[in-house]
Amino acid sequence: MPRDCVIDQALTVPPSRRPRASGAGRLPVGFDVSSGLGSPAMTPIESDPLRSRLRPLAESAPARTDRESAEAEDDAPLVSIKLTGRPRPRLAEEPIEFVVKSKLEGRRLDTYLTSRFPDYSRSVIQKVIDANAVMVNGKPARASQKVREGDFVSLRLPELWDGTIPAQDIPLTVIYEDQWLSIIDKPAGMVTHPGKGNWSGTVVNALQHRYDTLSQLAGSTRPGVVHRLDRDTTGLLIVARDDTIHGKLAQLFETRTIEKEYLAICSGIPERDRDWIDQPLGPHPTVREKMAIRGEADGGRPARTFYEVVERFDRFALVRCQPLTGRTHQIRVHLTHVGLPILADKLYSGRDRITRGDLLGWQARGDDHDHVLLTRQALHAHRLKFLHPATGEPLEIRSPLPPDMAETLETLRQRPAASSTNPTRFSITRRL
Structure with a gap:
């Protein structure tokens, strides 16, 4: 395998769709322009070569x-x-039986059982209840019913993961x-x-x-x-x-000396050709599965993403992102925050399916109108660049766009081209 392995998909961007080039001086500090994907790639630069930018890796760091x-x-x-039960767990043959104590009464049954048996998640407990494997006073129980002092509970729990x-x-x-x-x-x-x-x-x-x-x-x-x-x-x-290499790779991530680049297909009109998004992220206050822009007082943690428009369409864009931190859903939340939600990202855009008709309107006729392009968020981890932790040699790996995103991109190219904004309008999106 060659030391510098590059696998890429040709992504020729028509001149009319490219953001206008700007000098390196107009890029954020620490970034340079080089070739790639039909528009400038984002490559962190410093005065020293790549090798000297890394901290010494003689000792492995635990992950x-x-x-x-x-x-x-x-x-x-x-x-x-x-450890939790399997999604379709095999129930134990012998039931567990006990009587509810007074200090624990009044709670929902599923919540009560989750606290009593912490090795099982609430969702697993609910599945056990739905399977009629929990009896209260000799009757099949409901997850929402309240437990009372003196209730006799009998249940069969799943076998734990081995x-x-x-x-x-x-x-x-x-x-x-x-x-x-x-x-x-x-x-x-x-x-x-x-x-x-x-x-x-x-x-x-x-x-x-x-x-x-x-x-x-x-x-x-x-x-x-x-x-x-x-x-x-x-x-x-x-x-x-092996563990030694894992430790060194972990150190590359921790010192942010590994370059990560993503491609996303977004809806919306980018205001700038390139920009920083500097907004802290934390758990959403009401939706458990989501993250949100949150201040430090509300549990937000620093998060920074640099993005650059690769190709523009009428009300859509192909965007390249380089996250400098690694927060949950970072790119998805940050792009949504600046008005560029990722296509088919149900959690953050509300749509989990994109058809040709959605993108082309009247231009897509008959069966072609309902042809499904995307059923998941259009986000792809496209490029990695780092020094090999064992050999010290530069390693750059690229992955081509998957078929669903590639087809979506080709469909968007059938739309009218959109004009680029003035690339000098660069600014840092600071915390609110």
């Missing part, structure tokens, strides 16, 4: 796995996973591979590692089948996993083959 971990990818940080991850012969697209690490091209709809409700069919299940040894630094449910991508985000994912 961090909490929410503070800088090695975590934008779409989701690596977190400790509490600590093993099954190896599964799942096809993987491996773009780069050597004795120390691999880089795969993750498809849409595939979870990175096992967790609640996803104990099979994950990237890790496939890795267990392909490799005899993987790093164990991230925990028993995440062998080899250095960072992760959201289920429906496609693209490049680094896999560590």
